[in-house]
Amino acid sequence: MSDTKPFLSDNAAKVHPKVWEAMRAADEADAPYDGDALSAELDARFSDLFGRDCAALWVATGTAANCLALATMVQPHGGVVCHNEAHVELDEGGAPGFFLHGAKLMLADGESAKLTPEGIAAVIDPIRDDVHQVQPHAITITQASEYGCVYSAQELAALSDFAKARKLGLHMDGARFANAAAFLGGSAKDTAGGVDSLAFGCIKNGAMSAEALVLFDPEQAAMVKYRRKRAGHLQCKGRYLAAQVLAMLDGDLWLKNARAANGAAAQIANGCGDRLLHPVQANEVFARLNADEREALRAQGFDFYDWGEGAARFVASWDSAADDAVALGKAIAAL
């Protein structure tokens, strides 16, 4: 793939050199599973980052992180509200059904794949309060959303208030949390709002195989530890996963990488004008482009996914070459 300029996804990018370094430094044998010295640092490091006490566990995939968290918020006979274009609904191969033992996904709508209290209420208010209908137990939102859009602090506060008022858990799929935080000014706390749990994405942002599952409710955290093991997700050489997560935190690498990716996306967006389908707030660009236009871009070496019939998705990643992004923006503008 030497001469392509890849904007397919951020999910197969290289591992950042600092992450490699941290993994190598963890090579010396230590206690297995999460008994090692590095895993032991996670709680404190994330409590510090978010300004409130939490437990933090490494997990190998975002799917597992999301589903493990939801499984401890939602009884098997309950439901989770998610956006109808959310990753948990469309792209996790039925993982919520598995981890949540058959609990139901309740699909709400909202601009740019973001949920609002109104959108959620439209789905759950018509549910009769009787045993014949599945009752909602939690909400999951994606920060940044599947269309690269970011929940503001106010939007998060509204959702959090709504969740509390309705006695629903609130989980955040943060596969691109760093990109959202970069957009919002860099505060992890503001980017997470009042969620009960958060899958803090590292893999799309320069790690290899570790996300951090952050749990603000200690009871939930205790349960998740058992569920992680039960799901075959407690790796015995956990120190290599902890090392990846810690490397992302060190010196704010998570933010730096996200800023690089967001910056590249901004360069692409620059060329899109009113082709843009969604505001570009993170590292994804969705633009109206017909088949001929897409072919023309591909002929120039740009690699990306079609998004339905008349659009394309470009995803910048921490290691996207700035030149490539600029070139892509210009190429689109020139169409």
Next chain:
Amino acid sequence: MSDTKPFLSDNAAKVHPKVWEAMRAADEADAPYDGDALSAELDARFSDLFGRDCAALWVATGTAANCLALATMVQPHGGVVCHNEAHVELDEGGAPGFFLHGAKLMLADGESAKLTPEGIAAVIDPIRDDVHQVQPHAITITQASEYGCVYSAQELAALSDFAKARKLGLHMDGARFANAAAFLGGSAKDTAGGVDSLAFGCIKNGAMSAEALVLFDPEQAAMVKYRRKRAGHLQCKGRYLAAQVLAMLDGDLWLKNARAANGAAAQIANGCGDRLLHPVQANEVFARLNADEREALRAQGFDFYDWGEGAARFVASWDSAADDAVALGKAIAAL
């Protein structure tokens, strides 16, 4: 842990330099999940290794590998026969219950944690053939066993014949398959016998976070692929897992590492005489040692687990220092 001589377990050992090298070489971005060039090699490489067609998938843990395989052999209303000291029964945090949707573990007995047709029949023959009792659908064996003992080709043939006669699936937990193969002379084929599926362990043998799940039945393989995703085990940077597995196969590193570990265990066993609780055929040594004796060994810097009140378990690993193993053997002999 600088001056200890560690024989606690092989599950936290270093990653082998060749594995590191292979992972680094995989850094260039490639298609996500298992769409990359390295993952694509696995089927052929394992078909070659075992001399029969198979599919091979990377998975991050042995627990996941075992349970994914069993879940496609065993209906939720069925059961799996395993040894009453098997890892799936004792140490996987209920993972079989999760992956198999509540199927039942049926506990059989046998010397040194090995199953025999007779031992299995003793458990399943009394089961009435009616809907009130859970019927067995599969058998799982561990090669080498939880006590470091190895099924011979004849023993495997007997089990395979039995499984076929009873229409039961046959799975092998090969967390220490390499150690068993080293004992049996190095043939993967002979070490696996006629099993339907096999978790080919790499992590305890020098890899970081990848086991290979080998499936000899193509229908089962197709199902397992969906189940792996559904369990949150389809990592997006799968090429780093494939690289680990391939590095283990290259130049028979899997066998070389296992031979080193077995050799170290043999050195320890040399000093044990009739203290041995089980024949030492792989890389584990179980020896009668009272509390004072264990304390004396620990005072000399040896690290290991107690095994109940009157015994200890020593596990050698691919990177155990030969000197340490010799010293331990001598120290035991000198008690």
Next chain:
Amino acid sequence: MSDTKPFLSDNAAKVHPKVWEAMRAADEADAPYDGDALSAELDARFSDLFGRDCAALWVATGTAANCLALATMVQPHGGVVCHNEAHVELDEGGAPGFFLHGAKLMLADGESAKLTPEGIAAVIDPIRDDVHQVQPHAITITQASEYGCVYSAQELAALSDFAKARKLGLHMDGARFANAAAFLGGSAKDTAGGVDSLAFGCIKNGAMSAEALVLFDPEQAAMVKYRRKRAGHLQCKGRYLAAQVLAMLDGDLWLKNARAANGAAAQIANGCGDRLLHPVQANEVFARLNADEREALRAQGFDFYDWGEGAARFVASWDSAADDAVALGKAIAAL
């Protein structure tokens, strides 16, 4: 409720005298579970009724019957296509999630809650054939539909052909199968078409607590027997359930009762003119009626459910008084 004229539902109607009689006649002790002489008759009686070999099992609820059948057609990692207003989706309290171990309901659209090959294709054709998306394994249809509409023999043939072409199982929720059959001329065979399994409803049609689950695939039947027990649905005095089902078949009581209910619904429909929301083909009438009109009807003693803001649902049952139905039709006409 002495002076109300009840058209709320058919699900709480009296038990038919012939059913009582049959139950009393079954009082003499016999073998427990389904080992009794009456249960033993079911397979032959239903094979006869449908003109092809089948197994028939009593089950206490339609929810259980539907879900037990689907659970043996659909792998936990698969999906079932149903109408977005189907009972399994809206009113079974998440039972499919439970019985199918987290398999997904895939919601299709169609007139009057009936599915068509086109409507199903619109849902399943966009599903990418990869492990990230849940794949369909089966279809479930409701005969008569949730809006009291009946699939014709041609419609059933089209669905059956479609299911076969797509290698999908085809199940029929026949909670009101008898009413559909009455509409179609009385042939059970024609009313079932080429389905693989069928919940043959008795309870809404004069029985007390027994539906018949009819399975045309012997392998599926064998599995369902284990699943019925596992779900706590194998009652020990099964003879009383078998007696109910057999009483429904004897002398075509199932058809006679359904004809009575359909006839009463026709009387109601007579008064509805263009108020009707759906063709009245079975025993349910959905009619546009505003709040004042509904109040006026209730003031005359008619009991029924509102159906959203501007409509009402009237359900006739086997024991609806003909006079009441006629009166209701007239009262609506007079509004």
Next chain:
Amino acid sequence: MSDTKPFLSDNAAKVHPKVWEAMRAADEADAPYDGDALSAELDARFSDLFGRDCAALWVATGTAANCLALATMVQPHGGVVCHNEAHVELDEGGAPGFFLHGAKLMLADGESAKLTPEGIAAVIDPIRDDVHQVQPHAITITQASEYGCVYSAQELAALSDFAKARKLGLHMDGARFANAAAFLGGSAKDTAGGVDSLAFGCIKNGAMSAEALVLFDPEQAAMVKYRRKRAGHLQCKGRYLAAQVLAMLDGDLWLKNARAANGAAAQIANGCGDRLLHPVQANEVFARLNADEREALRAQGFDFYDWGEGAARFVASWDSAADDAVALGKAIAAL
């Protein structure tokens, strides 16, 4: 079966005339599911019976009652301690695995199928308090036990104290609760001790298809209602089940029937002398009888199950003919 004297089981006995009467009296249509007037009486009637507040739900089988209760006490990643000869372990077709989403049964030992704190501790104390091993969440006991033996008030208090101390839920399978209560003097309260939930058996004691699930924890009760629906166990003509349960309570029919059955068992036991394998405290008799002796009894028209090679089980039921029981006792004595 006209001339046999049946002591096979109590699970296929006739329905008591009072129960028939109550069912017939419930024939008039009422609200569906458990919205009817009879179902509404259950909570108060059982609160009265047990002298403490509870919720009481009808369920069609003991398997469902037990598993629904346990499913709300035990997380899917937890375990339930039961006797190794308990019905949930041996005879419910894996129902606990289904209802509890893969939670583990932990098998304890004890005389006459009764558990003791010591027997339970022997199973749970060795469990390491880590995520690799399934942790116990609840205990289930059977009153009277599978060998017809009764927990005394003191034994129950000890178990209840133990459960509280260990923070374990305590459930009672009361398939033959009435027989136990009859033995203990008739107090439901004393017979239940401090359990959190109880399957109050009616079916073996003269009902047709209704057990009462009694829940002393209101939160658990709320959950069980959803789970009952989700398991397909919320029958729409629930009034017929409520009627059965209420008929059992009216005039203490439950105790009268149980006394009759126990009395018949006592007559049988009279003839057994030191053949008895367990004290006869309820309605079951387990007696050493060799094959010839069993054949001799069968030749006299007595019907019963073999219990392994050298014993037989006789179960008396509420409608056992006193003469038959006396005759059987004499016949055994005469062997």
